[in-house]
Amino acid sequence: MTDTDIPWWKTAVLYQIYPRSFADSNGDGMGDIAGIIDHLDHLDWLGVDGIWLSPVTVSPNADWGYDVADFCAVQPDLGTLAEFDRLVAEAERRGIRILMDLVPNHTSVEHPWFVDSRSSKTAEKRDWYVWADPGPDGTPPNNWVSSFGGPAWTLDPATGQYYLHNHLSEQPDLNWWSDDVREAFDDVFGFWFDRGVAGFRIDVCNVIIKDAELRDNPPSTEDDDFDVQLFGQQPVYNGNRPEVHDVLRRWRKLTDATDPPRLLIGETPVKVAALAAYYGDGTDELHLAFNFPFITAPFEAEAMRRIVEDTEEHFPAGAWPAWTGSNHDMSRFSSRWAEGDGAKIRTALVMLLGLRGTPVLYQGDEIGLGDRAMAHEDMRDPLGVAYFPAYAGRDAMRTPMPWRSGPGGGFTEAGARPWLPLGDDDGATVEEQRNDPDSVLAFTRRLIALRRETPDLQTGSYRSLPSPAGVWAWRRGDSVTVVLNLTGDDTELEGVEGRVVLDSRNRRQGTAIRGPLTLGPWESVIVVG
Numbered sequence: 001m002t003d004t005d006i007p008w009w010k011t012a013v014l015y016q017i018y019p020r021s022f023a024d025s026n027g028d029g030m031g032d033i034a035g036i037i038d039h040l041d042h043l044d045w046l047g048v049d050g051i052w053l054s055p056v057t058v059s060p061n062a063d064w065g066y067d068v069a070d071f072c073a074v075q076p077d078l079g080t081l082a083e084f085d086r087l088v089a090e091a092e093r094r095g096i097r098i099l100m101d102l103v104p105n106h107t108s109v110e111h112p113w114f115v116d117s118r119s120s121k122t123a124e125k126r127d128w129y130v131w132a133d134p135g136p137d138g139t140p141p142n143n144w145v146s147s148f149g150g151p152a153w154t155l156d157p158a159t160g161q162y163y164l165h166n167h168l169s170e171q172p173d174l175n176w177w178s179d180d181v182r183e184a185f186d187d188v189f190g191f192w193f194d195r196g197v198a199g200f201r202i203d204v205c206n207v208i209i210k211d212a213e214l215r216d217n218p219p220s221t222e223d224d225d226f227d228v229q230l231f232g233q234q235p236v237y238n239g240n241r242p243e244v245h246d247v248l249r250r251w252r253k254l255t256d257a258t259d260p261p262r263l264l265i266g267e268t269p270v271k272v273a274a275l276a277a278y279y280g281d282g283t284d285e286l287h288l289a290f291n292f293p294f295i296t297a298p299f300e301a302e303a304m305r306r307i308v309e310d311t312e313e314h315f316p317a318g319a320w321p322a323w324t325g326s327n328h329d330m331s332r333f334s335s336r337w338a339e340g341d342g343a344k345i346r347t348a349l350v351m352l353l354g355l356r357g358t359p360v361l362y363q364g365d366e367i368g369l370g371d372r373a374m375a376h377e378d379m380r381d382p383l384g385v386a387y388f389p390a391y392a393g394r395d396a397m398r399t400p401m402p403w404r405s406g407p408g409g410g411f412t413e414a415g416a417r418p419w420l421p422l423g424d425d426d427g428a429t430v431e432e433q434r435n436d437p438d439s440v441l442a443f444t445r446r447l448i449a450l451r452r453e454t455p456d457l458q459t460g461s462y463r464s465l466p467s468p469a470g471v472w473a474w475r476r477g478d479s480v481t482v483v484l485n486l487t488g489d490d491t492e493l494e495g496v497e498g499r500v501v502l503d504s505r506n507r508r509q510g511t512a513i514r515g516p517l518t519l520g521p522w523e524s525v526i527v528v529g
């Protein structure tokens with residue numbers, strides 16, 4: 001394989017934008033597409049190659065864009081299709097590609113498909129959704145629970161049947177056994193490909209097909225993970241069905257046939273062994289699949305290394321991992337892994353950008369932004385609103401980008417009320433960090449640049465190296481060694497030779513290693529040689 005055969009996304013650094021919280025161009029307190037365009041220079045300067053946009057399609061916002069009422073139009077309070085086209089063009093001018101978010105598992109209750117479907121048992125689109133008769137005593141058709149809590153079925157009195165929803169009752173699940181549904185989504189792909197999008201991140205793509213017989217899920221056991229035990233059942237029949245792979249193969253064929261080929265990244269919250277299957281034979285299903293066991297692992301050498309080794313071992317030849325630490329659903333890594341500590345944040349970034357695979361940063365990761373404390377009355381996520389204080393929901397990781405200090409934080413106009421609070425103005429802003437060569441932002445930018453100029457960091461193979469407890473060291477290709485000290489103690493590692501090209505403490509770049517490599521608490525280095 002020559003360099004030019006390597007697809008762009010294997011060497012790329014991707015960046016997730018949560019549009020409502022990125023930048024507000026019109027002072028209504030909500031981020032919008034024009035705001036993203038205004039800040040493309042930041043992403044260009046940072047070295048980002050592609051942007052995944054959380055949904056910008058029409059939605060009544062029961063789940064903030066993840067309940068779609070029109071897959072082929074832009075949500076008015078985020079902008080217009082013309083602005084979207086301008087975003088694609090302006091990004092392209094800077095060498096940045098745009099990926100959309102596709103939500104194929106469900107729609108909004110307000111989507112015309114569902115409005116038709118629920119209108120009568122004989123409606124044209126009745127079988128576009130999953131409808132079933134009540135049990136003999138009027139109860140739901142089976143025992144499935146929604147991943148957002150409560151039964152996964154809601155009775156629709158007009159026709160006396162229940163409809164399925166693996167999330168909110170405002171998010172009815174589509175019936176992916178229907179050929180009409182499959183064809184409708186082929187058209188959605190085509191619509192956005194014609195507008196120049198480079199691919200899709202596909203929402204909960206592991207659950208789109210359900211058991212055709214709607215069998216009850218088996219009860220959870222004490223050997224199950226905590227979340228499975230919490231739901232009281234194993235999600236055997238309401239997701240992760242083998243037939244989902246037919247749909248993924250269909251989509252892969254479709255994207256391979258486009259010019260240029262488009263990228264599919266799956267949201268795949270499954271264990272590592274199951275994750276591998278979403279790559280098919282390595283060339284015929286998803287290009288990238290998010291690794292949730294990695295995201296949720298403790299920031300400890302042994303735990304992280306095991307997940308990465310398992311991933312490397314289970315993946316079919318040709319499959320390419322994706323590494324991420326934060327997104328709009330999970331606590332930010334800066335809080336979860338690093339507890340806000342600058343040394344740990346830098347080392348987490350070295351990990352994300354030093355592994356074999358495509359790193360996906362979430363907006364704010366580049367400045368080490370953490371979760372923000374959130375009062376119940378400020379919450380907008382339906383999960384936080386409903387379950388606080390048992391569960392505080394996802395608002396803490398969706399707060400607006402702090403572009404600069406002062407009222408509005410550079411996110412919105414001074415005096416405007418941001419849709420979610422900005423949190424304390426602690427000076428950790430993009431502007432402040434841009435002016436500080438020792439900032440997390442400057443470090444992230446150096447790391448991205450180093451990756452770009454070091455082919456083995458981009459595409460070299462991964463091999464764990466022996467290291468003392470709490471230290472994780474690996475080799476990339478023939479020339480790069482990455483070493484992380486994931487402890488609060490000084491440590492040493494024998495056998496590393498070469499020149500330090502990056503040091504998370506910014507203290508010995510360019511120096512050659514003589515004797516054992518010494519590392520301070522939570523220090524990490526990249527060595528070439």
Ligand code: GLC
Pocket residue numbers: 063066067103167203204267328329
């Ligand atoms: C995915 C999204 C999440 C959304 C859910 C339902 O997990 O990332 O934000 O709530 O799907 O669409």
